[in-house]
Amino acid sequence: MKHIEKISLIGLGAMGVFFAPRLYETYGENFRVIANGERKERLENKGVTVNGINYKFPIITPDVMGDEADLIIIGVKGYSLEQAIEDIRNQVGKNTLILSLLNGVDSEERLIKEFGNEHVLYSFMRMSVVMKDGKADFDPYWGKIHFGEKENHEYTDRVLAVKEVFDKADIPYSIEKDMLKGIWFKYMCNIGENMTCALLGIPFGAFRTDDNANWIRINAMREVAAIAGKKGIDLGEKEIEAQNKTVVTIPEKNKPSTLQDLEAGKKTEIDMFAGNVVKMGKELNVPTPINEMFYHGIRVLENK
Structure with missing residues (x-):
């Protein structure tokens, strides 16, 4: 079985800090954060503070050659994926594996197109971390990474190698039998929760008590489920009901990423x-009126 010894992370935001402290404590200098320019300077000088501890992780710049990683974890925002692809290029060697933590449903395909299927595993995150001004406080065991091949009826050597990393670093994980369904389920939940909270300016706790917020959330999820069905992915009321039970367990004051971005004046x-x-709705002839409202309403909030 392949053993992973050198790990690089690009993107030290809310998703990245879920991994970085534990990977650094386990792998030491063999764990690096990819950064350059102003971001490199800020991370070297100020670091990031996670659960009250300030970390200044080892930094490697994108231009370094001959120091390829065995595993690359991508935790940037979706609009930064193209730049991240360029920034990790010198880190990708013959046997490098890549995990993308991005929201959305197409980052793996974009990475496969760029680097080849042999380098890319499927993954998604189910967690809630609030990060502000380089500081994050969260329960490191609330939430996990889900990863694997597209289908995982038996574990491949690639999956076992990454599993070994997360076992060593005490990072919660799950290996899903059907990763595409898992990615689309997470996307459906993100649409319902992330977009509703952002448009209305409410934290996750609103879903515990407000029927109106839940009406918007659930019907937005149904639009995604209808699109997934057209693509042959089985999502529907059973999965929505399962998420209804999960969403009320998220810490009440936590805010999803889009609301955090709006409040910080970020893209x-x-x-x-x-x-x-x-x-996708237009391409597949699926009506998406709630998501059209989300799109235009949140654009107004960005402009505001």
């Missing part, structure tokens, strides 16, 4: 979220 991932739902 959002609206194109990848509601924008892509509307686009």
